Every structure is written in C-alpha cells, then in structure tokens.
Amino acid sequence: MLSAEGMLTVATYNVHKCIGTDKRFDPDRICRVIEELDADILALQEADRRFGRRDGLLDMAALERRTGLSMISLSVAPKGHGWHGNALLARGAKPLRIRRIVLPGGEPRGAVMVDLQLPAGVIRVVGAHLGLLGRHRAKQVDAILEAVAEAGQDDTPTLLMGDLNEWRHGARSSLRGLDPFFTLGRPGPATFPSRLPLLTLDRIFGHPRGIILGTAAHDTPLARIASDHLPLKARLDLGAVAATAPLPLAEAG
Numbered sequence: 001m002l003s004a005e006g007m008l009t010v011a012t013y014n015v016h017k018c019i020g021t022d023k024r025f026d027p028d029r030i031c032r033v034i035e036e037l038d039a040d041i042l043a044l045q046e047a048d049r050r051f052g053r054r055d056g057l058l059d060m061a062a063l064e065r066r067t068g069l070s071m072i073s074l075s076v077a078p079k080g081h082g083w084h085g086n087a088l089l090a091r092g093a094k095p096l097r098i099r100r101i102v103l104p105g106g107e108p109r110g111a112v113m114v115d116l117q118l119p120a121g122v123i124r125v126v127g128a129h130l131g132l133l134g135r136h137r138a139k140q141v142d143a144i145l146e147a148v149a150e151a152g153q154d155d156t157p158t159l160l161m162g163d164l165n166e167w168r169h170g171a172r173s174s175l176r177g178l179d180p181f182f183t184l185g186r187p188g189p190a191t192f193p194s195r196l197p198l199l200t201l202d203r204i205f206g207h208p209r210g211i212i213l214g215t216a217a218h219d220t221p222l223a224r225i226a227s228d229h230l231p232l233k234a235r236l237d238l239g240a241v242a243a244t245a246p247l248p249l250a251e252a253g
Contacts, residue, residue, distance in 0.1 A: 006239030
C-alpha cells in the first residue's frame, strides 16, 4: 500500500473473462485474487464481455469495499469496466487526464492512458493488451509511444502494464521499440500459463530508469486456477523519482 515516502505496489492481471483453468466462470474468485495482490494501482485485461453489450464482469462496488480500489471510468459502454477490455483501478488516486488509444492491427485492440494524482505525486499509467501477431504488436508499440509523446512532460513517471503477448526478448522481440524510453532490461518472471508458467507475456515497464524496484509473479494456489495468466506485481518508489527530478525554472521578471 502507498506510504508517505511514495512506495507503492502496482500490478497487471489478465483475468481471462473470469474463466479459470478449470473452465468455470467465477468472477468472485478473480476478486479474491485481487484482494491477495493488495495493489495500489491495478491494470486488468479481458475485464469486459467481448461481444454484445460489452458489460463488465466484476462486481466493482463489492471489490472496492473489499480492497479500497476504485475503478477509473474508461468504458464507452454503460455497464463496461474498460476500453477494449482494459480496466484500471486505483486506491486513493484522482484521475487527471484520460485517453483511450485505438491500436492498429487485424483485430480490435486498445490501450488506455491515465494520469493519476497520488499523495506522492502524479504518475502516468498505460494499460494495454497487445495483439497476437508480432508485426501488429510492433505497430501497436509505436502507437503507444506516440500517445505518450503527445502527452508531453517527459519527466512524468510513466508505467506501461499489461498482457503484451510477447515472450521473446532482444532483437527478435516486437517490444524492442519501447527501448530506450522504458528501458526494457532483462526478462521478467513468467506468468503464462498459470498452472506451469513458462512465458513472460505480462510485463510492467517504467520510466525513468530506477522507478521499478522489482517485479514478481503472484503465484498462489488460487491464482493458478482463477485465470490462465498469473498476475504480475511490481514495487515502485515515486519518492526517489521526485527527489532526483530537476527543480522547475523560476519565472523571469
């Protein structure tokens, strides 16, 4: 949970439309995994029905009572949770600016970008679920970077979290365009498939360098059955970023 010094926990979780590895549809089970995470900021993927009215699948009011996490209003559907299934929840945060990003490719995909006011400062969070084809993911990476650049304020701490559907690293990775802004670094922990994690499909990247103190897959008996992905968690230190940020220039006059 967020401390006065700016330490916080963030997480990303593909909830697989609340269908577990036992083929059961069980939204409450997903909510219990979210309780286990105890995250201050949480990006969800596949949080809405894919077809029809695109209604959200979780009881967000009950989830807020149990965790303190409030849903950021992102959906254009009356009962939806997010944008193309991407939802964002936060504890004790005020959304300052919201952008829904349409991602290119052969299937409908999107990302969300939200500036959040926290007690320790402002953080920009991008939640995304990238496509299944590498050439589409590379174009989607470009679209996200373009949106971040258009938002300006390069010194704003920025996170990119989500199911990025890429298991490769280095020159063969469709995510290589994210570097150097997000400083990809070494591969993170495997999160897919949840029963025997082998692939690093879920990622958390941060800007500037050093904002992320460490990442870990949330591997519990409940998480292994609730979805086909394990959640991925990270610890952040916003206080360290604020301490090293340059002071604003004084106005002339």
